[in-house]
């Protein structure tokens with residue numbers, strides 16, 4: 001049974017004003033959507049996702065699990081090399097509400113270290129794309145959307161932006177059909193929306209169906225798909 005609505009209720013946003021739920025559409029005077037992909041990099045799924053995004057000249061943000069970055073550094077580097085931005089999604093996909101803040105932050109730091117080392121050992125640092133677009137901005141998304149106040153505070157003190165979402169596709173849920181997954185976006189996305197997909201095996205059936213259709217539908221309506229970069233926080 002679905003327990004959470006696809007569109008984030010205004011009350012959540014009001015209760016947690018320090019987290020980023022969406023970008024206001026007047027900052028982006030035109031039509032912009034922010035696609036985000038959690039839980040990768042995953043062989044087969046992430047490269048497929050990158051190919052589809054490329055077909056629509058779409059940029060997105062990938063919230064990576066540290067352990068997966070360690071296993072697949074080449075896929076991680078390709079994400080950045082293709083002009084997408086990346087964020088920290090902890091090292092082992094920990095549940096914030098059931099984890100002590102100290103342990104949570106240690107797990108976060110491990111992921112940060114792996115991400116930093118992977119970037120440093122690649123030739124991406126010199127890449128014009130990465131530097132110009134400031135893709136390496138400190139973004140964090142809590143697994144399961146779970147974050148204790150103390151964890152959120154500590155991460156923000158470390159200079160991280162906590163990126164939540166305004167539209168969730170439930171692509172990982174077995175009871176959600178591919179059509180329902182697609183409709184959760186079509187019914188709810190508006191300019192400035194942050195949309196959650198997963199580049200994981202679990203979500204692949206629904207995501208592979210919905211993503212190309214979302215890109216097609218909104219491209220035809222004149223929308224652009226952008227990565228979350230430091231430019232989103234400059235105003």
Ligand SMILES: [Zn+2]
Pocket residue numbers: 038039089093142143144
């Ligand atoms: Zn996740």
